[in-house]
Amino acid sequence: MHGPMRLLPLLPLIFLAACSDENLNLFFDIPPPSQQELAAKAAREQEKAAAEAKAARQAAGTEQLPPEEEGEPPAIEAVRSWEQAAEMLPKDGMDQADWVEALEQGVIRPREAIGGPRRGSIAVFKFDFFLPGPDPSFDAFFPHSAHTEWLGCESCHPKIFRVRGTAITMDEVFAGKYCGECHGTVAFGLDACARCHTAME
Structure with a gap:
């Protein structure tokens, strides 16, 4: 085989690699994620969202600065x-x-x-x-x-x-x-x- 035809046998692997976890379950007997895995995934997503929000505030110049000495109230x-x-x-x-x-x-x-x-x-x-x-x-x-x-x-x-x-x-x-x-x-x-x-x- 020459050119693109050489990739033909790899197509099933390419399709599987592109599948989400849910779609892979259609082809393989993969156990569902545990509660701990789901909690860890949710925590990672929250951390990522918080980091993105912080980056946006820093870019806008509205991120909190280190606390300053307050001294006596006015x-x-x-x-x-x-x-x-x-x-x-x-x-x-x-x-x-x-x-x-x-x-x-x-x-x-x-x-x-x-x-x-x-x-x-x-x-x-x-x-x-x-x-x-x-x-x-x-x-x-x-x-x-x-x-x-x-x-x-x-x-x-x-x-x-x-x-x-x-x-x-x-x-x-x-x-x-x-x-x-x-x-x-x-x-x-x-x-x-x-x-x-x-x-x-």
């Missing part, structure tokens, strides 16, 4: 009323709490959860960009870095925003969607236009 954590806390917070041009400045000054140091690590021990995702408006003067600056100083990706994605391609209108924002989920309630108000539309400064 003074604001000792107060028990919003009025007292508000007095300690830096203010923006509209006399509202400037949370980004509060982070930068160390007035607040958020935690991942009650009793959890401080958000400062998590890598900041620095993908900051402009969302194009109907006119360049309405382009909106979105700083991932300011948001990921204290929020995890899951706070916004995918519940509030798809990861890419969400079309946003100001009418929807004023109706409490998208940015309006937080801004105007727990973050600076929607009347602080220049905080996002920087060409209006």
Whole structure:
């Protein structure tokens, strides 16, 4: 035999080698895997999935960094009323709490959860960009870095925003969607236009 014909006797072996465990059972009397083997296989798959998720977080810059020394908690954590806390917070041009400045000054140091690590021990995702408006003067600056100083990706994605391609209108924002989920309630108000539309400064 010449050429491809020489491979003809090997075809059955090639087909068997390509078979899954389930398909091989059709040809051979192979005992099913034991409970221990199934558990070990499940553990390997979980480890592989965890490693892939960790690699994705590292590539995105959101993997947890080694814990830092926390030191003394910020003074604001000792107060028990919003009025007292508000007095300690830096203010923006509209006399509202400037949370980004509060982070930068160390007035607040958020935690991942009650009793959890401080958000400062998590890598900041620095993908900051402009969302194009109907006119360049309405382009909106979105700083991932300011948001990921204290929020995890899951706070916004995918519940509030798809990861890419969400079309946003100001009418929807004023109706409490998208940015309006937080801004105007727990973050600076929607009347602080220049905080996002920087060409209006």
